Amino acid sequence: MADPQINEPPSYDASPVPEAQPPQESIVCDYWQQMVQAVMGIVLLLGALALVHYYTPTTAFEEPPSDLQKQVHELTAQVEQLKQDQAMPAVVLNRYRNSIGYIYGVYQVGFSNQRPVIRARVSGTGFLVGNGLVATNRHVAEPWYGDSEAQKLIDQGAVGMLESLVVFFPGSPTPVNLSPASVSKTSDLAVLHADNTEVVRSLAILPLAKSSGAPGQLVTVIGYPMGIAGMVAKSPAGIYERMAYRHNDINAASELAALSLIRPSTTCGHLGDVVGDKLIYDAPTAHGGSGGPVFNTKGEVIGVNSAYMDGFSGGTLGVSVDSLRPLLQEAQTKQ
Numbered sequence: 001m002a003d004p005q006i007n008e009p010p011s012y013d014a015s016p017v018p019e020a021q022p023p024q025e026s027i028v029c030d031y032w033q034q035m036v037q038a039v040m041g042i043v044l045l046l047g048a049l050a051l052v053h054y055y056t057p058t059t060a061f062e063e064p065p066s067d068l069q070k071q072v073h074e075l076t077a078q079v080e081q082l083k084q085d086q087a088m089p090a091v092v093l094n095r096y097r098n099s100i101g102y103i104y105g106v107y108q109v110g111f112s113n114q115r116p117v118i119r120a121r122v123s124g125t126g127f128l129v130g131n132g133l134v135a136t137n138r139h140v141a142e143p144w145y146g147d148s149e150a151q152k153l154i155d156q157g158a159v160g161m162l163e164s165l166v167v168f169f170p171g172s173p174t175p176v177n178l179s180p181a182s183v184s185k186t187s188d189l190a191v192l193h194a195d196n197t198e199v200v201r202s203l204a205i206l207p208l209a210k211s212s213g214a215p216g217q218l219v220t221v222i223g224y225p226m227g228i229a230g231m232v233a234k235s236p237a238g239i240y241e242r243m244a245y246r247h248n249d250i251n252a253a254s255e256l257a258a259l260s261l262i263r264p265s266t267t268c269g270h271l272g273d274v275v276g277d278k279l280i281y282d283a284p285t286a287h288g289g290s291g292g293p294v295f296n297t298k299g300e301v302i303g304v305n306s307a308y309m310d311g312f313s314g315g316t317l318g319v320s321v322d323s324l325r326p327l328l329q330e331a332q333t334k335q
Helices: 029-052 065-099 148-155 229-231 235-241 249-258 321-333
Strands: 100-110 119-128 133-136 159-168 174-182 190-194 218-223 265-275 280-281 291-296 301-308 315-320
Touching: 065 100, 065 119, 065 218, 065 291, 100 133, 100 148, 100 174, 100 229, 100 249, 100 265, 119 148, 119 229, 119 301, 133 235, 133 321, 148 159, 148 174, 148 315, 159 190, 159 249, 174 321, 190 301, 190 321, 218 301, 229 235, 229 249, 235 265, 301 321, 315 321
Parallel strands: none
Antiparallel strands: 100 119, 100 159, 119 133, 133 190, 159 174, 174 190, 218 265, 218 291, 265 280, 280 315, 291 301, 301 315
């Protein structure tokens, strides 16, 4: 499907695949570890004070032992919660890795009976949300969406069309064909129908949270930032040297799949704000991460990764699960 005339979609979304260095597979927030160590130090200190308290006479100015014990128990519970939160990126990655796929496609925008004005590749992420249903972004399912150049052509009567759209699931050597099932007209969301293959039927469906939750919570984002380039960069040395310049080639994706090297990356951060159905968080992402799931600390999907703002590390954007749920219900009624 490679085409030397293919243009890349605009850089504001996370779908094209520019050449750049990918993020590490799992970015563990160092400050979480520092926080855990600090709290554990406080627990040890309070434990020592409790022992001293038991073996020295009480005075009117001393805190009752029961109150001190309560504080120790509360801090211990906080430490355990922090440990669980710190482990969550690895937990969700191990549990749902195979259900989070790499989406690759080719599309065109042009006028009937004429050579396409735009022909380009699209790259993104999708995850299983129902029987044969894959959630992603609208700008992955309809790559001309949000493209100012394509929109000008469409306003003049041009039509956008997918030539092909497939998803590579980790562990599977062959891609699965995708087709639109339900596309939002108000949010950057879409639900795609995956061919009913044995691979799809064997995958776990990701759980959706009841709501996106409140700002301040820890979040985990899983996807394919930098697309094929990111996966090639993580490959063994020999494979990397052989495939380093084939970032935009569907055959490169197929070869990675055959070698079991379709592997998503994980980043973590905090939910900074919730504005309507828009989520703002600081978990890093890049081109190709569009459509990836955003998890809370319970391992539930609270949103769909959508885009990022250049120059602002806290400006990663997603769409709330509140907008995904009705779209999923619509897609299920069409099955």
